[in-house]
Amino acid sequence: MQKQALEGVRVLDIATVIxxxxxAGLLADFGAEVIKVEMTGRGDAFRAxxxxxxxxxxxxxxxxxxxxxxxxxxxxEEGKQLFLDLVKKSDVVIENFKTGTLEKWGIGVxxxxxxxxxxxxTHVTGYGQTGPYRKLAGLGTPLQxxxxxxxxxxxxxxxxxxPPFALAxxxxxxxxxxxxxxxxxxxxxLKGKPQEIDVSLYEGxxxxxxxxxxxxxxxxxxxxxxxxxxGASCPIGTFETGDNKYVIIVCSTNPVFEHLCDAMEKREExxxxxxxxxxxxxxxxxxxxxxTAWVKDHTFDELKEKCSKAGVPISTIYNIKDCFEDPQYQAxxxxxxxxxxxxxxxxxxxxxxxxSETPGSIRWPGQKLGSANEEVYGKLLGLSEEKLQELKDKKxx
Numbered sequence: 001m002q003k004q005a006l007e008g009v010r011v012l013d014i015a016t017v018i019x020x021x022x023x024a025g026l027l028a029d030f031g032a033e034v035i036k037v038e039m040t041g042r043g044d045a046f047r048a049x050x051x052x053x054x055x056x057x058x059x060x061x062x063x064x065x066x067x068x069x070x071x072x073x074x075x076x077e078e079g080k081q082l083f084l085d086l087v088k089k090s091d092v093v094i095e096n097f098k099t100g101t102l103e104k105w106g107i108g109v110x111x112x113x114x115x116x117x118x119x120x121x122t123h124v125t126g127y128g129q130t131g132p133y134r135k136l137a138g139l140g141t142p143l144q145x146x147x148x149x150x151x152x153x154x155x156x157x158x159x160x161x162x163p164p165f166a167l168a169x170x171x172x173x174x175x176x177x178x179x180x181x182x183x184x185x186x187x188x189x190l191k192g193k194p195q196e197i198d199v200s201l202y203e204g205x206x207x208x209x210x211x212x213x214x215x216x217x218x219x220x221x222x223x224x225x226x227x228x229x230x231g232a233s234c235p236i237g238t239f240e241t242g243d244n245k246y247v248i249i250v251c252s253t254n255p256v257f258e259h260l261c262d263a264m265e266k267r268e269e270x271x272x273x274x275x276x277x278x279x280x281x282x283x284x285x286x287x288x289x290x291x292t293a294w295v296k297d298h299t300f301d302e303l304k305e306k307c308s309k310a311g312v313p314i315s316t317i318y319n320i321k322d323c324f325e326d327p328q329y330q331a332x333x334x335x336x337x338x339x340x341x342x343x344x345x346x347x348x349x350x351x352x353x354x355x356s357e358t359p360g361s362i363r364w365p366g367q368k369l370g371s372a373n374e375e376v377y378g379k380l381l382g383l384s385e386e387k388l389q390e391l392k393d394k395k396x397x
Contacts, residue, residue: 004031005358009184011092012037013067014083016044018140018169019201020096020124021063023176027092028066029351029360035086035376036067036367040395043071043369053343061340062348064366070377071370071397079396080107085381088115092180096124099134109196120183121196124176128200140169143201148209154225171204234280235260235287238317239295241303246317247295249307251280256312263310264294340365373397 009032013024021036021044028034038044047060073079084107087093093112095102102108112119123129126138141162144150149168154161179197186192211232215221228237229250235257236250251257254277261267270287274280280287295303300316307314316322323329324347333350340346351360377383377397391397 003358004360005355006030006032009033009092010035010090011094011180012083012086012090013094015094015096015124017046017049017096018063018166019172019199020094020122020176021046022170022173023122023124023180024094025063025065025067026173026177027180029362030355030358031360034067035090035372036064036069037072037083037086038069038369040071040073040370040397043069047366047369056342058343058346061338061342061346061365065338065348066361066363067367068372068376069367069369070373073396074105074107076394076396078391078394080105082377082381082391082396083107084111084115086376087112087119089380090116090119091184092120092122094122094124094176094180098137099123099125099127099129113194118187118194120180120187120194122176122180122183122199123196124172124199124201126201128203129196129198138201140166140172140201144168144205147202147205148212149205152212152223152225155227156225158225160225168201168205171208172199172201175199175204175207232281233277234284235291237288237291239292241295241300242297243299245300247300247303248315248317249291249295250313253277259311260291260307263306263312264291336362338362338365341368370397 006027009027011024011027011032011034013021013034014037015021015024024032024034024036036044044064046063047057049057049059051058072082074083103110109119109121112121125134126143127133127136144162144167145160147168150160150162152160153163176197176199179199183195183197187194212223215223233250233252236252238246238248240246249260251260254275257274257277257280258271261270267290274283274287298306304314318326324335329335332354335347336350337345337347346365348362348365351362374388377388377391378385383391388397
């Protein structure tokens with residue numbers, strides 16, 4: 001079997017719900033051995049999160065994929081010792097408890113380093129490990145609001161709206177995985193010290209708000225709600241076609257605007273008058289009106305042919321059914337069908353990114369709670385069957 005990029009890396013995922021477990025899942029997709037440590041009897045709260053089918057979470061098979069589920073109760077001293085025994089044999093711990101919680105339980109980073117000086121610890125919290133809000137509870141949707149993002153989302157004459165899924169959590173998960181990989185490279189390739197990675201739920205979104213930061217700093221401008229990015233491109237927006245579809249057209253650069261002029265034909269009067277973005281932004285209405293009318297005079301297929309030929313990016317606004325049926329998604333294996341005990345089969349997003357030499361894989365869906373107890377505690381830690389039964393009887397595992 002072909003090796004995977006992260007073979008030989010062992011990760012303890014002691015986190016719950018979305019951001020941090022998703023980060024661990026990204027590492028698992030590329031071959032890291034991820035041991036999912038869950039509360040005895042309850043498991044990760046994500047297992048009970050909707051949407052539900054027959055009372056079971058349809059999201060768990062994807063969130064838990066490629067992870068080995070073990071149970072462990074940190075409230076017991078034996079449970080804490082078992083955790084430290086796992087730390088001793090691991091490379092990374094990913095956690096998302098409130099700042100200071102692991103220290104309160106006596107299993108903080110210093111204690112981990114006593115048993116494994118090389119351990120890397122990735123923290124994912126609402127507000128980060130420092131600052132006046134560091135010990136406050138945090139969830140993705142409120143933290144999106146805290147980031148400044150929600151304020152700008154929606155229409156100017158209506159209240160702000162949040163995305164229909166946990167965007168801040170998934171963005172934070174990307175940063176957590178990215179930070180973990182940098183720490184592994186620094187430790188193993190550069191022979192540096194093991195690090196802690198500090199990821200908050202709000203900063204990943206805020207990091208993307210470069211234009212808004214500069215606007216406020218240099219121009220005193222507060223970006224207001226808009227259904228599309230504003231102040232950077234023209235034309236830009238959602239336009240309705242003659243066959244009642246909605247398309248997105250964005251001319252982010254001057255060459256793309258020139259290509260749009262070619263696609264629309266007979267727009268020589270726009271050049272050189274509107275050749276530069278600053279001139280288009282100073283007088284956007286004639287362009288927006290003309291593009292709106294042009295789109296309405298064509299079907300989407302006609303527009304796609306004209307725009308593609310001229311080099312103008314264009315897309316209809318897809319729903320999930322469109323994604324399932326599109327040949328590009330199919331060719332890229334963006335949606336994969338995975339055998340699953342709970343549902344027979346379940347479709348889930350494929351592996352991202354695509355690596356040419358060490359591609360990732362989905363080896364199994366999210367396991368039932370504690371499925372890997374015998375493998376991890378028995379084979380990895382060497383506990384006897386009698387000891388495992390004793391720990392079960394005490395409800396430690």
